[in-house]
Amino acid sequence: MSEVKANSRARLVYDPAELDYNFGPEHPMQPGRINALIDLLETCGLWRSTGEDSRLPLRAATIEELSLAHTSDYIAAVQTLSTPGSSKAESDERQLLAIKYGFADGDTPALPRMHDVCAHIAGGSLVALSAVMGLPAGGAFSSEDARPLHVFHPGGGLHHAWAERASGFCVYNDISVAIANVLRASEAKILYIDFDAHHGDGVQRAFYDDPRVMTVSLHETGRYLFPGTGDVLELGNGLGHGYSVNVPLEPFTEDDSYTEAIESLLSPLVISFAPDVIVTEHGCDTHAWDPLTHLSLTLRGIQAQITLAHQLAHTYCQGRWVALGGGGYDLYRVVPRAWSMVWAEMSDQALPEHLPDAWVERWRPVWSSVEDQEAAAQQVMGKVPAPTNFPTSFQDRPEDFPAQPRRWSISRANRHTVSLVRHLLVPSSVRQAFPAARSQSPLAGLFDLLHLRGSATPSRSKTLETPAGALLLRDFCPPSLVERLTVDEGLHAFARLPAREHQLLLSIARRPDCALTLAHTPAGRIAGEVTLAPGDEWWEGLENVYEVAIEVSSNWRGFGVGRNLLAFALELDALEDIILYAMGLSWHWDTEGLGLNSYRYRELIAHLFASQGFVEYPTTEPNVKMEPANIFLARVGKRVDQRVVSQFFNHLLSTPNLARL
Numbered sequence: 001m002s003e004v005k006a007n008s009r010a011r012l013v014y015d016p017a018e019l020d021y022n023f024g025p026e027h028p029m030q031p032g033r034i035n036a037l038i039d040l041l042e043t044c045g046l047w048r049s050t051g052e053d054s055r056l057p058l059r060a061a062t063i064e065e066l067s068l069a070h071t072s073d074y075i076a077a078v079q080t081l082s083t084p085g086s087s088k089a090e091s092d093e094r095q096l097l098a099i100k101y102g103f104a105d106g107d108t109p110a111l112p113r114m115h116d117v118c119a120h121i122a123g124g125s126l127v128a129l130s131a132v133m134g135l136p137a138g139g140a141f142s143s144e145d146a147r148p149l150h151v152f153h154p155g156g157g158l159h160h161a162w163a164e165r166a167s168g169f170c171v172y173n174d175i176s177v178a179i180a181n182v183l184r185a186s187e188a189k190i191l192y193i194d195f196d197a198h199h200g201d202g203v204q205r206a207f208y209d210d211p212r213v214m215t216v217s218l219h220e221t222g223r224y225l226f227p228g229t230g231d232v233l234e235l236g237n238g239l240g241h242g243y244s245v246n247v248p249l250e251p252f253t254e255d256d257s258y259t260e261a262i263e264s265l266l267s268p269l270v271i272s273f274a275p276d277v278i279v280t281e282h283g284c285d286t287h288a289w290d291p292l293t294h295l296s297l298t299l300r301g302i303q304a305q306i307t308l309a310h311q312l313a314h315t316y317c318q319g320r321w322v323a324l325g326g327g328g329y330d331l332y333r334v335v336p337r338a339w340s341m342v343w344a345e346m347s348d349q350a351l352p353e354h355l356p357d358a359w360v361e362r363w364r365p366v367w368s369s370v371e372d373q374e375a376a377a378q379q380v381m382g383k384v385p386a387p388t389n390f391p392t393s394f395q396d397r398p399e400d401f402p403a404q405p406r407r408w409s410i411s412r413a414n415r416h417t418v419s420l421v422r423h424l425l426v427p428s429s430v431r432q433a434f435p436a437a438r439s440q441s442p443l444a445g446l447f448d449l450l451h452l453r454g455s456a457t458p459s460r461s462k463t464l465e466t467p468a469g470a471l472l473l474r475d476f477c478p479p480s481l482v483e484r485l486t487v488d489e490g491l492h493a494f495a496r497l498p499a500r501e502h503q504l505l506l507s508i509a510r511r512p513d514c515a516l517t518l519a520h521t522p523a524g525r526i527a528g529e530v531t532l533a534p535g536d537e538w539w540e541g542l543e544n545v546y547e548v549a550i551e552v553s554s555n556w557r558g559f560g561v562g563r564n565l566l567a568f569a570l571e572l573d574a575l576e577d578i579i580l581y582a583m584g585l586s587w588h589w590d591t592e593g594l595g596l597n598s599y600r601y602r603e604l605i606a607h608l609f610a611s612q613g614f615v616e617y618p619t620t621e622p623n624v625k626m627e628p629a630n631i632f633l634a635r636v637g638k639r640v641d642q643r644v645v646s647q648f649f650n651h652l653l654s655t656p657n658l659a660r661l
């Protein structure tokens with residue numbers, strides 16, 4: 001292999017001038033965190049500020065460049081507020097400017113030399129993105145191979161600044177400036193992913209109408225956190241509709257739920273948007289120790305976010321990736337470690353297991369001086385008190401992070417949010433190709449084989465003669481068939497209304513990991529259905545567990561339709577690779593008009609499924625457990641691995657998920 005090693009194409013943007021972005025000793029954002037980061041990278045030998053091959057020089061953004069994302073009034077106000085006023089009249093005028101432009105609420109106070117310092121930060125991100133995109137503003141390189149592919153600018157990521165006002169510790173929005181510069185200089189499309197715990201409102205606003213920029217923000221829900229925006233339904237405006245993506249996460253979200261969310265969303269979004277470059281904001285205020293938010297990630301979840309960003313850039317954008325800093329208010333214990341991970345990832349270097357002693361000795365005392373402040377703020381946010389020591393390893397120790405008591409319901413709420421986002425923003429073909437948080441189904445391959453080859457008779461069929469007339473049985477019914485059929489009015493136990501039942505059958509037919517078997521009359525009226533779908537959340541973590549459901553129209557009962565349809569649907573050899581289960585839930589039972597009580601109906605279901613090799617098992621599954629008349633049956637395929645079988649039976653009687661009740 002004569003490939004250029006990726007690490008020679010990764011650069012870091014840093015200039016000591018950025019350390020002057022300092023709102024004073026009482027402010028939660030301290031430039032010392034960047035200092036500690038650079039010191040950590042240098043002490044570990046991961047980066048050298050003097051190394052021309054790993055550093056990308058920074059320059060201030062010009063007024064003209066800042067104007068791409070900010071109004072000229074606002075830039076003029078920032079300039080005025082950057083110098084001390086001398087007279088009383090001047091100071092009154094400055095007070096008015098501060099109120100008008102967002103510098104008076106205490107979060108983002110005006111600073112001396114503020115314009116100059118913030119123009120440097122904006123320039124850093126602009127140079128970084130321009131270099132990766134091969135634009136003149138990124139500087140000249142001797143060859144295409146010498147042009148950086150990945151750039152990290154830890155001082156950037158000031159995502160709250162608006163075009164016409166300062167907000168949330170942010171004066172100039174370096175991200176918007178950098179992206180706007182690419183928009184005017186090229187045809188490129190840009191994907192911006194904001195991992196900060198706070199909604200990336202400033203960047204979203206800047207490109208809300210623009211279909212060339214997709215903004216994706218994963219953040220703690222605005223219900224309890226600044227800036228309050230970032231709802232799923234903020235989808236973009238005009239031509240930009242569908243290019244603004246928001247994933248509001250529950251307070252106290254932990255690593256596994258977070259990782260599941262980013263994995264089920266980001267690949268399908270990247271594929272459907274097809275960007276030329278990815279810009280990521282790695283605010284690490286998502287960490288459990290952060291004093292300003294309620295999220296509960298550890299560095300494991302943050303590492304997953306960084307690794308995924310890197311993979312997406314290589315898989316879909318020819319490697320073009322700019323990473324930025326952002327929030328992070330556990331200044332010395334979290335920020336230097338988290339952002340070292342960004343640099344190690346993009347430069348293909350391994351992090352040492354332990355933090356260098358010399359570095360710990362330099363920064364532990366600095367942390368001690370702010371420790372009380374951070375701990376008090378953390379308590380206000382309702383977080384589990386962080387250990388009162390300074391870490392000595394790069395990774396977090398699991399024992400320092402006790403599980404959240406509401407873990408299960410938090411994950412469930414996040415999963416619901418993610419599926420809503422997928423439903424609204426990811427085209428269905430892409431969604432099917434990337435099933436959320438599930439292992440690939442063995443049915444999918446079978447379905448593709450049967451459907452996508454364009455065969456005229458893709459599914460099996462068979463005629464069933466009954467005293468009420470003939471029925472056609474068909475398996476793997478495609479959506480095109482379901483669209484042409486109608487639903488018998490006696491078929492409504494699952495969806496309550498035949499029209500909704502039709503919708504339900506259509507959506508099942510559209511899913512590649514589900515299988516739909518129907519019984520319909522020659523005139524096209526559906527009299528019965530068998531569906532196979534992956535087990536729901538309760539079965540999470542188990543392989544190849546599928547639920548079978550059956551319904552026969554009340555107009556077609558008593559003719560053996562159920563038994564024949566079920567036998568037909570389950571005779572495929574491929575089903576020997578999976579575990580099938582069925583649940584009889586009394587509140588779904590349509591016992592009216594049958595003259596049966598629910599216990600008698602339970603017996604009928606047990607009998608019906610027993611005819612296909614199902615056995616009844618006791619289980620703690622919450623739906624089944626709710627009523628004594630409910631029943632759980634399962635059939636384990638002949639080829640299912642013994643390890644999977646025992647996991648399945650252990651899971652049947654497991655208790656941890658009962659929190660759901």
Ligand SMILES: [Zn+2]
Nearest residue numbers: 006150310346
């Ligand atoms: Zn790379």
Ligand SMILES: [Zn+2]
Nearest residue numbers: 196197198327
């Ligand atoms: Zn933040």
